[in-house]
Amino acid sequence: MRIISTERSQVLAARVAEKLGTPLVETKFTRFPDGELYLKCRELDDETLIVSSIVDNDMFMQTLLAIDAADQSRNTLVVPYLGYSRQDKRFSPGEPISARAVARALSAGVERVYVVNIHDPGVLSHFGVPAKNVTIAPAVGGYIGDLRLKKPLVLAPDEGAIDFASDVAAVGGWDCDHLEKTRLSGEEVRIAPKTIDAAGRDVVIVDDIISTGGTLATAACMLREQGAASIHAACVHGVLTSGAYTRLRAAGVSSVVSSDTYENASSFISAASAIVTAIREDAHR
Numbered sequence: 001m002r003i004i005s006t007e008r009s010q011v012l013a014a015r016v017a018e019k020l021g022t023p024l025v026e027t028k029f030t031r032f033p034d035g036e037l038y039l040k041c042r043e044l045d046d047e048t049l050i051v052s053s054i055v056d057n058d059m060f061m062q063t064l065l066a067i068d069a070a071d072q073s074r075n076t077l078v079v080p081y082l083g084y085s086r087q088d089k090r091f092s093p094g095e096p097i098s099a100r101a102v103a104r105a106l107s108a109g110v111e112r113v114y115v116v117n118i119h120d121p122g123v124l125s126h127f128g129v130p131a132k133n134v135t136i137a138p139a140v141g142g143y144i145g146d147l148r149l150k151k152p153l154v155l156a157p158d159e160g161a162i163d164f165a166s167d168v169a170a171v172g173g174w175d176c177d178h179l180e181k182t183r184l185s186g187e188e189v190r191i192a193p194k195t196i197d198a199a200g201r202d203v204v205i206v207d208d209i210i211s212t213g214g215t216l217a218t219a220a221c222m223l224r225e226q227g228a229a230s231i232h233a234a235c236v237h238g239v240l241t242s243g244a245y246t247r248l249r250a251a252g253v254s255s256v257v258s259s260d261t262y263e264n265a266s267s268f269i270s271a272a273s274a275i276v277t278a279i280r281e282d283a284h285r
Contacts, residue, residue: 002045004070006052006062012080012260013051015272020279022049029062037061041069048073049279050110053261054083054102055239067109076279077110080261080271081237085115085123100126114278116261116271117164117208117236132282136259136274137164140206140234141171143257143269147232149202155179155193157207157216168206168234179205179219191219192226199227209237210258213244217251224252234269237262 002025005013017024028040039062048070052063060083067075087098100123106113107128116134118124124131144152156165156178169176177193184190192198203223205216210233220231231253238258245266248256259269 001047001049002043002073003049003051004041004044004066005050006039006059006066008055008059008263009051009053009080011263011267012053012270012272012275015260015270016049016051016078016275019272019276020049027066037065039065039069041066044070044073046073048075049078050075051078051080053081053263054079055081055262056083059083060102060105063106067106071109075110076112076114077106078114078275078279079106080116080259080275082115082118082123086119088120088123097126099123103127103131112282114275116259116275119208132278134271134274134278135164135167136236136261136269136271137167138171139259139269139271139274140236141168143234144168144174144204144206144232145172147202147204147255149204149230149232151175151201153177153193153196153198153201153203155198155203155205157205157219159194161207164208165206175201191222197226198223200229202230202232203228204232204234206233207235209239210235210244210248210256211239212242213240213248217247217253220248220251220253230254232256234258236269236271238264238266240264240266 003017004025026042030038054060084098084102103126113131121133154169154176156162162178177196180194182190232255257268258266260267
């Protein structure tokens with residue numbers, strides 16, 4: 001087996017290769033004057049693991065090119081971050097189901113797909129090959145444990161994210177709750193934990209993705225007013241667009257961390273161990 005990656009997943013691919021004890025193949029990335037992308041992989045084997053986060057359109061195209069470059073081998077695709085996955089329904093006539101379109105395209109030329117903490121697992125049904133969701137909740141919990149907070153309170157940003165938050169909290173047996181928005185008047189809204197008082201607690205807000213961070217920043221300000229001792233934010237996919245990192249820090253969030261599914265300066269958590277475990281489990285079946 002050989003491992004190749006696209007340009008924005010090089011660090012995670014190297015970590016996966018190290019844990020699997022599998023060679024990482026050098027890949028050259030260039031762009032033609034007209035904007036078209038080009039890549040060239042060095043020597044491949046009869047089995048290839050392709051690691052590629054679809055963080056933008058270029059990475060989507062690079063993924064398709066990488067799969068085609070490995071057309072003489074049996075291919076497994078690891079998509080740590082699946083772009084377009086949040087457009088998973090047709091909300092009005094004439095719209096595409098973008099998640100379906102991307103999944104169908106990525107299915108050609110591969111035998112199996114792994115995705116990390118996809119927002120809606122139902123999207124996996126759009127792949128034309130077996131597809132599995134891999135959670136890194138234990139790794140996020142491990143990072144929180146390393147912070148050595150006193151009685152941390154793990155909070156989901158809303159009720160829909162409570163399952164992920166509960167899995168994270170289970171690592172240390174910590175208290176867990178979700179934030180609830182209450183409208184006090186036409187202009188005033190209160191955001192607070194549903195059942196557990198945040199006063200005096202070290203709060204860690206966890207979610208699968210932080211994009212603009214707007215709601216999280218508002219919640220952080222209110223949690224400070226409610227007496228939280230400290231506020232931290234941890235997520236799987238740190239998209240952090242539109243100045244999200246500075247927005248959160250300015251709102252009083254002491255630390256903002258994410259994983260290497262979306263490689264950036266806040267990627268202090270790795271998805272490599274969870275990915276390797278899933279691959280090995282399926283290999284032994």
